[in-house]
Amino acid sequence: MDVQTANGPRSQVNLIGLSRADYRGNPTTLCQGCGHNSISNQIISAAYEVNLEPESVVKFSGIGCSSKSPTYFLNRSFGFNGLHGRMPSLATGALFGDHTLKGLAVSGDGDTASIGMGQFKHAIRRNLRLVYIVENNGVYGLTKGQFSATAEMGLRLKNQGTNPYMPIDIALEALVGNATFVARSFAGDPKQVKELIKAALSHGGISVLDIISPCVTFNNQDSAMHSYTWGKEHEVALHELSFVPPAEEIMIEYGEGEAKEVTMHDGSTVILKKLGKDYDPTNRSEALRVLEEANAQQVLLTGLIYINTEQPSLREIYNITETPLNRLSQERIRPSRESMEMVNGLMF
């Protein structure tokens, strides 16, 4: 990697010697101003800042505008763009290939909350090691502007009329389904998005990030709950969030009672600086309460809503070998010739 060139200045690299360019993807083909592009950029920044080895990440997505985005970041990672709503199963199987890998999935509100609700909830229940980002804009973009299941009741869309149904709350669904990391953010708040992604990458199980990501083409009326204007006016952050990678010392000092630290699976730390009230993200019933309250008050509550670092991950449940399964030799996966007689003896 180009740490130093003959004439030029030392280009900036992270602790593993990679520059930001090493985390980039192809140019986006989404609309200008799409919230998803902002999220892709924050994925790149977060990966760079936590010194992520691109080859240690596997990207997954389903179908939709959101699901196109994995080609816009981390070109040096493997990726699989699966079926509409069925990405979680693909990730579940793929991550067993090499358990040292981290999954990074991008889905949308249609991909997750409509066609993919079943697989979404079951991936959560299994706690696989996957960062599951939902780029939530309340609308189907790629098919040009139909209501999604997260669209608020009463939303009016061109050619669609008025949405008569109550919305699905993805963060709430994740929490009810026993997700071990639930966060909500807003694409218009890039710093928070980035810090949450960094924390999620350090989580040992599944982390669900419901990121409101306005669709500038089909659902950006000022009054719509998935618009930039509404989000900016109604965002209420639970806390100010900082992430400290395991190798770095905690430089920021907080006074007693002002901040809460959460130690992650890999030894890194998430520091939650209190805003107004003290919020404990390890308390699940409190998390459910604040989400319900935010829905009732029509505010966009953002931040790390819930975290549980105790739950075993899917890999731990299966007690598989230290050597990645996909590197096991024939000798280790084909029983011995001698065992054949024993097996025949087990038959009648």
Added chain:
Amino acid sequence: MSISQPAFNESPVTQPELIINDFSITVATVNGSGSQTSNLTILRALFKMGIPVSGKNLFPSNIQGLPTWYTIRVSKDGYLARREEQEIMVAMNPATFIQDLANVSPGGVFIYPDDITFKIERTDIHTYTMPVKRLVKESEAPSNLRDYIANMVYVGVLSNLLNVDLDKIYSALDFHFKAKTKPIELNFGVVKAAYDWAATNLVKADRFQVAPMNETNDCIMADGNTAAALGAIYGGVQFAAWYPITPATSLAESLNEYLPKLRRDPETEKNTFVVLQAEDELAAIGMAIGAGWSGLRSMTSTSGPGLSLMTEYAGLAYFSEVPVVVWDVQRVGPSTGLPTRTAQGDITFTYFMGHGDTQMIMLLPCSVNECFEFGWKAFDIAERLQTPIFVLSDLDLGMNQWMSNPFTYPDQPMDRGKILWEEDLNKLEKRWGRYQDVDGDGIPYRTVPGNKHPLAPYFTRGTGHDENARYSEDSETWRKLLDRLALKFQTARNYVPKPVVEKMEGARVAIISYGSTEPAIVEARQKLIQQGLKTDFLRLRAVPFTQEVDDFVKDYDRIYVIEMNRDGQMHKLLCMAYPEQTTRLISIAYTDGLPMTARNIGEMILAKEEN
């Protein structure tokens, strides 16, 4: 079950001499009553006596209370197919009593509990009654077990009437109850009491008997689903995802049973496998495809309805070229159909599974041994060809106990196909591209996640892509990709199992079949010789058809394609592959949920021959 008049000239039942080791026993019971234990005990005891035997469970889709039948064929000649004739009937179920009575072959035997009071008018059969309730009461079994052990009464009575060795009954119970003394003694106690009661109280008037033989000494008894699971384990299965469905469930459950015994590292006690029960079949195949993509030997198992759900993912795996093995234990469909009855109805569906142009590779096992063999071989073929491999078994093969040869250890090392690791990429002179056809056989090279070489990662997608896995909507690129996949399907002809061909001198007529109909066809061919018709026989073991099939179809005046479905699905695929032979390829497709019989096949062929 119904019975019709025999078409073949069998020996008339009025002859006085004994009929030894050549008849069928049918037991009519209620499902959920524990009769399966009793029936398997008889089957296994006969097998241990060295007599060729086969057993078939004809059961309802229900947990408790509906009629169920179990038929055991005892055949000194080694024929294992189902027969229509039912010489010996044990009628335990009052609800089917009249029907069961009518179905006994003339000269046959009808045994029933003495509390069924029904005046039997038939005089052409021998009847015996058993004091089931009294013997159960005398056994002093706990009241919650009485219904179960009641079925052991007919085991004892039959053993006495037919001369079944009680020691062998004991071994069968010992196996069934995994050497647990208490249930063995309880059940055997009832068998012995019933045996002794029959010895004292019944006067044998019928002519049926068993006698020890030496025909099963080197054999085992197993079902196809267990064999498939064991084959997969010897094939190095590393990931299996599944969803419960009859009749495939026991395949995955066998993986759960045997994998910890065979594939847990003795030192570290760590597993080299993952078996995961998914939320549905679509998730199951999604997981299996994810695992196959990441370099694991990966599989799922299902039946027709599950296969329908898997379709979208199967198409993606075909197009993105992911190795995965799918076992389809076929049952009668469409929809729920007859979930506990057997069929070969998923042939055309599987072949075309997916949208756009797809051609799926199918392996077609006919026996427990082939279930084992294809169990490991399917992974080699899947990884070699980087495509889904469907192994089409069926309920009869998968769930019934079959006498077979012991499983034999794989005779080839694993073929992991064209996979590149870090050191392989370092050695390459030309830059690697995921979908380049370097060797001209349509099969590209692949890398898998975890490969840390900077050039290894690529993006897999269901959208159009070029040779380097980049997104492309270019017409020419698309066309070339589909052509390469077609070429790969041709290459597959060199890797799939070849058919088995059996010839007779001078035959001008031939039979093509596949799968579990084999025992009935073997027997039918012998019977047809007696009718003056010689037949050659090709048993397909895979699609695509190989060179051997190309050659065979040119050789005959008429070729009967026999299969258990309504529409002649394999016949259609053969006609597509060999359009110039369509006038000689004649479909004999028959499905009623029951395994085919030799008599039925013989009659259907003779009827066509007369036309």
